[in-house]
Amino acid sequence: MSERAELLRLADEKELLADRFDGYVRNLTTLFDQIKTGSVHGERAWTGPAAQRFDHDVVRRRSDMDRLAEQCRIAARNLKRSALHLREQARLFENSS
Template identity: 40%
Template sequence: MTTTRHQLLRQAAEKEALASTFARYAKRLTGAFDGVPVRRQECETYWSGPAAGRFAARAAGLRRELAELEDSCLATAERLRRRARRLREDAAAAAAQDDQWAG
């Protein structure tokens, strides 16, 4: 079964929508740790002794993980957009071929 032009365009729209969702979520991750102390000296206001060091280390690790997640979301969004562009190109080629056969 061949994929129709309309199916290709629908798939492209779905990929674009998913890409927008990934990008929107990535933007929300950006400031998730704003204001959270990540240096031991900053943590000592809330934590004391070894707990301050553990909190700072964990907070710094989570900040890095969120940055990696943000990068992954943005990269996935870009891959989805590229795939959507290819699907639209395929749809345009299918339409041109249909026009050629009709004419």
């Protein structure tokens, strides 16, 4: 495999991984947006100490999830930037031929 082809292959792999990280962010956000212990039809459906502990844990985990989602976004941006750089390098090989 030529060096240009290898650079393009690596760029493709980085872009695919970046897309995967973007998907993780969407899935994590959707999941936590759906976790609710509040009211159903205007009335509290679940009350008491267990419900309070669950609510507290969800808030704590949401904070952790927000940090994880941000790290996924950063990783995706870095991978896309790296893929762009690899494609630019591949173009140099193309132009030098």
